[in-house]
Amino acid sequence: MKGSLKKFRYLEHTADMGLEVAGDSLAELFIHAAAGLREMIFGEISEHAADRQEWITVEGEDVEELLVGWLNELLFLFETRGFVPLTFRMERIGIGDMSATVYGAAFDENRFPVLREVKAVTYHRLAVKKMKRGWRASLYVDL
């Protein structure tokens, strides 16, 4: 992995797409992954006028499962409640569980034109690593 990655970048895949993510802390890694997933669906969102919030808690037996669970929870909220995540506050994050407050807005096609549907975040080639400085992760989504 190159050293210059600030937040996230896309990974190429013939059938689907991936994300390579960096963060100074595990909490920041999770937030950058969420931002990457959102950009994959909506492209860049410039406005951040949140008017609602959701509370997410996820349990997992390792940090990989936690990351997949967290991102899939965001997909679930978008699909079922039309919740577009804008900013994130990590409340706690450990190896076995995490919780976060997500500030967002109601889905409106004109405000948030959708680029593509993400079906799920997968475990394929999933890696979460603690580096000398900060954390790195790579993951692939099913489109």
Added chain:
Amino acid sequence: MKIRIDRIDACRWRIPPFGKMRTEGLVFATEKMLKALEEEQALEQVCNVATLPGIVGPSIGMPDIHWGYGFPIGGVAAFDPADGVVSPGGVGYDINCGVRLLRCKLSVDELNGLRDRLADALFRNIPSGVGSQRRDLKLSRQDENRVLTSGARWAVNQGFGTDEDLDRIEEQGCLPGGRPELVSDKALERGRSQLGTLGSGNHFIEVDQVAEIHDGEAAAALGLFQDQVTVTIHTGSRGLGHQVCDDFLRVMHRASQKYGIELPDRQLCCAPLASPEGKEYLAAMACAANFAFANRQLITAWVRESFERVLEKGPVDLGLSVVYDVCHNIAKWETHPVGGRERRLCVHRKGATRAFPPGHPDIPAVYRSVGQPVLIPGDMGRYSYVLVGTREAYAETFGSTCHGAGRVMSRHAAKKQARGHRIAAELAEQGIVVRAAGHATLAEEIPAAYKDVADVVRVVHDAGIGKIVARLRPLIVIKG
């Protein structure tokens, strides 16, 4: 990883077992296709599947094989009930993603001047795109449970279609053994508003024209004639299926550890077929499969309605009837001849289609003389194919064949190539009317992003694991 692969004939390749492989790999491809495959990990995935316990026969790769999650897309593998496993990665996120073909009495000329209106009506009547929902079809929890246990039958009971439709669906539109109590609340919530929706990505509804008949006898048995108007519906179990897969990947990850199954890839996590986890996955998967059958049945009803309104013809004059409906992401109990005796096996088909031979009792009586119809969609600019199943497929691939074109270009590369092109306008010049919901969909789904499906079906035809009946050409494409 460099994998040794030996040529068997012009379209068959064998990967001899190495490392922890319990059986060989069998790949259907031309030499040119194989070269492209060696650059990605699909062959490695064929080998990974061969390491799973209780695999019977080879780990099979179809000519449209490409890198998937866990199993390759275009992969087939069968497992023994006593010591074999079931893996959600061998089915995929979109459980019972599949294809349905409708035929009608119209010839292509009868759509003259009506194509745009028909495209608009289909686009309006069938919700498509990300998070598409149907506001006029609110399911109660009880109704949803019925969908999960009875599949397309539920839709027919509600007045969406006829008993004749059900006869022409794989498994008559209902996988037995669905247990809704094993489907999570989250999956149910995702499903409730998405029944009767197309979704996005590569899912589509196409109005096609029968452009070429390759096998007159089989085409006649399937009710297909030259220049006839047909409709292809490609969609699956929507968010409900994705959630069932995600939920059970967690269960299976723990089960793999519990039962001491060594995995080369976490996405291949699985459980013994005889274990509670394995049985529960199959029962939840059946629910998602039934949701998908009901979904395609509802969409069929709205396709009929759209045609009736735009063409101002009644159902009898239009004769829009189901040719067949196939699953291409599924695990099923089937009986197959292995080593001279019949064995009950759990066959995983991920991006592969069942292709049962003439005479098989599980195919509708009307098709029994020619074999099971197999529906192979291509990209939106070129063509799709109708095939029938063969005895060779039954003997060699657990009655399976390919499922589609398979991508050759990543979405990013496709978008780059599409830049500067007015995709919809260019397709319109070729006589194809396109409506798309997603902003990136058209660019990412350009024809060049896919293998030429003619090459794919040519391989299965030449190998004998499918027989080409007809080629369809798109007239109207509705993309999610």
